[in-house]
Amino acid sequence: MIPPAARPRSTAGIVSRTLAAVTDLGVVLVLLGVVLLVAAGARFVVSPLSFHWPAPSWPLSVLVAGIVAVTYLALGWATVGRTVGDAVLGLRVLSRGGGHPGWVRSVLRAVLCVVFPLGLLWVLVSPWRRSLQDVVLRTTVTYDWDDAIGSPRDR
Amino acid sequence: MRATRARPALVLATGAAVLGAELAWRAGRPLRTMSAAAARIAGSAADVLVPAELTEELAARGFAATAATRRRVEALVSAVIGRTVEAFLAATDLTALVVEHVELDRVAAGLDVDGVIARVDLDAVLRRVDLDAVMRRVDLDAVATRLDPDRVVARVDLDAVLQRVDLDAVVARLDLDRVVAGVDLDAVVARLDLVGLARGVIDAIDLPGIVRESTGTLTSDTVRGVRSEAQQADEVVARVVDRLLRRSSTRAAVPP
Numbered sequence: 001m002i003p004p005a006a007r008p009r010s011t012a013g014i015v016s017r018t019l020a021a022v023t024d025l026g027v028v029l030v031l032l033g034v035v036l037l038v039a040a041g042a043r044f045v046v047s048p049l050s051f052h053w054p055a056p057s058w059p060l061s062v063l064v065a066g067i068v069a070v071t072y073l074a075l076g077w078a079t080v081g082r083t084v085g086d087a088v089l090g091l092r093v094l095s096r097g098g099g100h101p102g103w104v105r106s107v108l109r110a111v112l113c114v115v116f117p118l119g120l121l122w123v124l125v126s127p128w129r130r131s132l133q134d135v136v137l138r139t140t141v142t143y144d145w146d147d148a149i150g151s152p153r154d155r
Numbered sequence: 156m157r158a159t160r161a162r163p164a165l166v167l168a169t170g171a172a173v174l175g176a177e178l179a180w181r182a183g184r185p186l187r188t189m190s191a192a193a194a195r196i197a198g199s200a201a202d203v204l205v206p207a208e209l210t211e212e213l214a215a216r217g218f219a220a221t222a223a224t225r226r227r228v229e230a231l232v233s234a235v236i237g238r239t240v241e242a243f244l245a246a247t248d249l250t251a252l253v254v255e256h257v258e259l260d261r262v263a264a265g266l267d268v269d270g271v272i273a274r275v276d277l278d279a280v281l282r283r284v285d286l287d288a289v290m291r292r293v294d295l296d297a298v299a300t301r302l303d304p305d306r307v308v309a310r311v312d313l314d315a316v317l318q319r320v321d322l323d324a325v326v327a328r329l330d331l332d333r334v335v336a337g338v339d340l341d342a343v344v345a346r347l348d349l350v351g352l353a354r355g356v357i358d359a360i361d362l363p364g365i366v367r368e369s370t371g372t373l374t375s376d377t378v379r380g381v382r383s384e385a386q387q388a389d390e391v392v393a394r395v396v397d398r399l400l401r402r403s404s405t406r407a408a409v410p411p
Contacts, residue, residue, distance in 0.1 A: 013389020019381070090382040124396050145382055 011129040012141045016089045017120060021113075023085030028069045035068060066114050073110035078103045082144075090145030096138040109137050 036054060044051045076083035081092045081100060095101050112119065112133040119132030134140055201210065
């Protein structure tokens with residue numbers, strides 16, 4: 001049975017979008033761990049005798065984390081319209097006209113989400129359940145799943 | 156037969172001597188009677204006529220002479236008997252005599268063998284036996300070749316034996332570490348077709364199918380539950396906010 005709110009073109013609420021964001025945060029942390037391992041491996045290959053575990057400074061860490069997060073979110077939205085968190089919660093990012101958001105809009109949206117994640121709270125007061133990023137970039141997030149879990153649309 | 160056989164002269168002489176002795180003994184009977192009576196009379200007369208001192212003297216002499224005579228006769232008889240027995244034994248094969256004339260079976264039947272054995276101190280006997288020397292002289296190989304193990308085993312009541320064995324105690328005394336240390340596990344593993352075994356097990360249980368089915372079911376159920384719960388929470392939160400902001404809740408649809 002398809003819940004009423006799950007029908008296409010229904011905008012997603014604050015709970016679903018927050019859970020998707022938290023899931024994406026976990027994915028980004030995993031990606032950062034991979035980046036750290038790759039950096040350590042590269043350092044070991046280059047100079048194995050003087051190898052020590054990388055200890056990046058806070059600014060560098062924040063910069064790298066921001067780049068990884070923006071890249072991850074932009075890639076997901078620009079290619080398939082959803083990140084891993086969106087896919088788990090059955091969400092999809094669309095342009096205001098219901099089409100694909102495109103690369104530029106996806107990158108800008110990713111930057112805004114990383115720089116000011118609290119903009120998501122605007123969903124609570126927005127009449128159309130839009131975050132500040134959605135208002136600025138004219139995008140929307142909809143429920144995009146039905147009872148047929150595992151269908152091509154969900155993959 | 157009596158008329159045709161000649162008698163030895165010695166036998167005839169012996170017969171004549173015995174006959175003469177018998178006749179003399181019979182003829183002397185009145186004389187002996189008279190002499191005994193005379194002796195009794197003489198004794199009585201001596202008691203009356205002879206003084207007491209003389210009687211004592213005579214009695215003492217008589218007793219002494221009688222004792223000396225008895226000792227000489229006894230020594231003579233003893234010497235004669237000894238010589239006679241020696242001569243008899245030298246001239247006689249006693250073993251042959253016994254074998255020929257003694258019924259050994261009857262003698263043996265009368266023996267109390269159990270009583271004899273009961274009186275034997277076997278411990279003392281065994282202490283005197285050099286068992287090592289005995290064992291050295293035993294050809295165990297020959298004994299073993301003559302043994303029929305099947306018959307021996309067939310006569311053994313293994314159930315009774317096992318009931319008497321305290322297997323727990325036996326196992327408790329086992330040093331399993333030493334036993335395992337003596338096992339060549341590498342050789343055992345080398346003889347096992349582990350790859351074939353694992354492949355057979357995997358083929359039998361269709362592991363990929365089970366993993367695929369369980370994972371798919373878990374994923375779909377979990378994801379469906381999360382999505383449904385999240386959407387219901389979205390609606391609840393939206394209604395609360397709408398109520399706080401005193402507005403209608405007709406804003407879920409995407410505007411055209």
